[in-house]
Amino acid sequence: MLLETQKIVKAFGGLMANHEIDFHIDEGEIVAVIGPNGSGKTTFYNVITGITPATSGRVIFRGKDITRISPEKITSMGMARTFQNIRLFGNMTVADNIVIARHCRRNTGLFDALIHSGRQKKEEAEAEEAVRKCLDYVGIYDKRNWKAKNLPYGMQRKLEIARALATEPSLILLDEPAAGMNPREKEELMEIIRRLKEDKYTIILIEHAMRMVMNIAERIVVFDHGQKIAEGLPREICDNPIVIESYLGKEDVCHGYA
Amino acid sequence: MESKKKASAHKTDWFFGLNGTATFFVSLVLILVVCYINNTIKNAVPTYFQHVIVNCLLNAVLALGLNFISGYLGQTSLGHAVFFGIGAYTTACLLKYTGLNFWVSIPVGMIAAALAAVPLALSSLRVKGQFLIVITYAFCEIFRYICINTPALGGNGGLAGIQSPLVFGTKITKIAATNKGGYMILLFLMVSAVSYFTWRVERSRTGYAFHAIREDEIAARAMGINIKYFKVLAMMISATICAMAGSVQAAFATMVSPELFSSAKSIQILTFVVIGGRMSIKGVILGAALLTILPEFLHSIKDMFSMSFDPWTILYGILLVVMMRVRPQGFWGKKDVEAEEEEA
Numbered sequence: 001m002l003l004e005t006q007k008i009v010k011a012f013g014g015l016m017a018n019h020e021i022d023f024h025i026d027e028g029e030i031v032a033v034i035g036p037n038g039s040g041k042t043t044f045y046n047v048i049t050g051i052t053p054a055t056s057g058r059v060i061f062r063g064k065d066i067t068r069i070s071p072e073k074i075t076s077m078g079m080a081r082t083f084q085n086i087r088l089f090g091n092m093t094v095a096d097n098i099v100i101a102r103h104c105r106r107n108t109g110l111f112d113a114l115i116h117s118g119r120q121k122k123e124e125a126e127a128e129e130a131v132r133k134c135l136d137y138v139g140i141y142d143k144r145n146w147k148a149k150n151l152p153y154g155m156q157r158k159l160e161i162a163r164a165l166a167t168e169p170s171l172i173l174l175d176e177p178a179a180g181m182n183p184r185e186k187e188e189l190m191e192i193i194r195r196l197k198e199d200k201y202t203i204i205l206i207e208h209a210m211r212m213v214m215n216i217a218e219r220i221v222v223f224d225h226g227q228k229i230a231e232g233l234p235r236e237i238c239d240n241p242i243v244i245e246s247y248l249g250k251e252d253v254c255h256g257y258a
Numbered sequence: 259m260e261s262k263k264k265a266s267a268h269k270t271d272w273f274f275g276l277n278g279t280a281t282f283f284v285s286l287v288l289i290l291v292v293c294y295i296n297n298t299i300k301n302a303v304p305t306y307f308q309h310v311i312v313n314c315l316l317n318a319v320l321a322l323g324l325n326f327i328s329g330y331l332g333q334t335s336l337g338h339a340v341f342f343g344i345g346a347y348t349t350a351c352l353l354k355y356t357g358l359n360f361w362v363s364i365p366v367g368m369i370a371a372a373l374a375a376v377p378l379a380l381s382s383l384r385v386k387g388q389f390l391i392v393i394t395y396a397f398c399e400i401f402r403y404i405c406i407n408t409p410a411l412g413g414n415g416g417l418a419g420i421q422s423p424l425v426f427g428t429k430i431t432k433i434a435a436t437n438k439g440g441y442m443i444l445l446f447l448m449v450s451a452v453s454y455f456t457w458r459v460e461r462s463r464t465g466y467a468f469h470a471i472r473e474d475e476i477a478a479r480a481m482g483i484n485i486k487y488f489k490v491l492a493m494m495i496s497a498t499i500c501a502m503a504g505s506v507q508a509a510f511a512t513m514v515s516p517e518l519f520s521s522a523k524s525i526q527i528l529t530f531v532v533i534g535g536r537m538s539i540k541g542v543i544l545g546a547a548l549l550t551i552l553p554e555f556l557h558s559i560k561d562m563f564s565m566s567f568d569p570w571t572i573l574y575g576i577l578l579v580v581m582m583r584v585r586p587q588g589f590w591g592k593k594d595v596e597a598e599e600e601e602a
Contacts, residue, residue, distance in 0.1 A: 104482025
């Protein structure tokens with residue numbers, strides 16, 4: 001098991017944003033987390049990545065308890081995420097965004113920088129290589145000299161994924177990567193996620209686009225009001241009356257995809 | 259050399275197409291020529307002009323120091339005079355009470371300022387904007403009052419009679435006829451060294467971390483950047499650079515006073531950076547030079563038109579407003595800061 005949460009509780013004052021959530025994901029798996037807006041999906045991400053530590057419960061990543069570990073350490077342990085409300089380094093170039101993400105894999109200090117040591121040169125070459133590899137992966141290498149904030153919306157989402165890849169993660173948390181994308185971009189995104197799976201990345205995916213979720217998720221977890229209300233294969237989730245009641249609605253949104 | 263060129267591609271164009279290294283040598287030659295003329299022909303370069311040049315260079319060091327906080331880290335500090343003052347007072351005390359060498363007092367002052375930077379950085383970790391301004395301002399005021407109220411530090415009058423430093427057994431004031439030449443060369447080398455350091459750091463892992471923190475703290479943490487560490491580090495770098503200028507100031511003026519900690523000085527340093535162009539090494543140096551020369555020039559207007567009052571502050575204020583209106587990103591700043599400002 002790559003990641004496991006045990007009875008995660010996250011309370012903001014009296015509000016239970018997450019209530020006793022048990023979750024697990026195996027190496028190489030793609031799990032989708034779905035649920036209505038405000039059901040605690042992003043909070044769940046923030047708890048796992050350490051940005052807002054859990055009120056109680058435990059998060060175990062690669063056999064280590066990371067509940068109280070700082071987000072920067074968790075990133076260097078091999079967990080990367082993208083943000084629902086895009087959080088790129090907007091005034092930096094696309095390439096620089098990738099170089100920044102290399103931070104946790106570099107260890108040169110001020111002195112190396114000052115004398116431009118061999119280590120520094122090696123890291124710079126590695127960073128250059130990472131820029132090429134990661135941007136090629138999502139197909140925006142030709143935009144590497146653009147300011148990140150000037151990229152079209154869909155490409156910004158792709159850059160978020162590329163930036164997550166640059167931290168050399170084993171687990172990637174995608175937070176609504178398809179939001180605001182047009183159908184063609186969604187298609188390309190699905191292609192990227194499939195490729196990630198082929199390359200043995202483990203992925204947790206928050207997404208509202210049911211077509212995409214049904215297509216690529218191997219397992220689906222459903223949140224509502226901060227609680228996990230269902231879990232299962234895509235087909236099972238489609239037929240689950242509780243899920244239909246709280247999220248999917250009466251319309252048949254997923255048959256034909258799953 | 260090849261790789262160096264590639265790395266500096268983003269900043270090759272300094273003056274008239276010269277790169278940083280060439281600019282350094284050309285300026286060095288210029289300064290040496292000025293000193294030489296000075297020594298051979300009496301009063302070829304008026305002492306007053308030399309004084310202004312020294313001040314330009316001194317302010318450039320300060321601006322480069324603040325650039326780490328207000329440029330790369332994108333935070334406003336209205337208390338950077340505190341590090342300037344700490345450097346100056348450290349040198350003054352060491353020279354006066356222990357008879358230590360001036361050159362040894364510089365690193366001691368730098369260390370003192372770096373230590374003082376830690377509590378300031380830690381107390382301002384979670385704040386930015388107005389709150390940070392208040393904290394930094396208050397921090398500077400604390401030191402001002404400590405100096406005013408400590409008899410050993412000279413109280414209100416400060417410490418006077420600081421010996422001028424020696425270079426190879428010669429007093430620095432005796433290098434050139436009008437006692438400014440030595441300081442000009444010394445400060446020029448300081449500006450160059452700090453510029454080189456900044457240029458190297460800008461594209462290093464540390465520099466990228468500063469950039470990331472400025473752009474988005476949460477995303478920076480998600481990239482594995484320890485915000486606390488790098489914020490403290492930036493403040494320490496900034497403090498050491500400003501303290502360096504302070505040490506020279508103490509020797510140059512042969513005295514220190516609590517006025518070094520004045521908020522006017524802090525505001526002045528911030529103006530250099532903002533007007534010159536944040537995050538541009540060339541920008542902050544020229545910003546410092548421009549805003550040091552400008553008031554001197556404006557002073558002369560009074561005599562030029564034989565006015566009954568000195569209009570320099572009025573004109574200075576108007577010019578600053580116009581400059582910010584025309585080029586909000588600073589005179590030599592990068593254009594994109596402008597767009598960011600418009601969005602905000």
